[in-house]
Amino acid sequence: MAKPTPTVTPQFAQPKYGFHRYAEKLNGRAAMVGFVAIVLVEYLTGRGVLSWIGLT
Numbered sequence: 001m002a003k004p005t006p007t008v009t010p011q012f013a014q015p016k017y018g019f020h021r022y023a024e025k026l027n028g029r030a031a032m033v034g035f036v037a038i039v040l041v042e043y044l045t046g047r048g049v050l051s052w053i054g055l056t
Helices: 021-045
Strands: none
Touching: none
């Protein structure tokens, strides 16, 4: 006896909140922008970020 195969593939809506592909891509892009910003601040000021904001 052969297994029945579905004729229609269900289409699920993307969740608006939580962990899903778009949110993870957006978080990764924000992290890359933040990292580049930190490197630029260190390069332009000649000091590390922690000393720049007064923590050291």
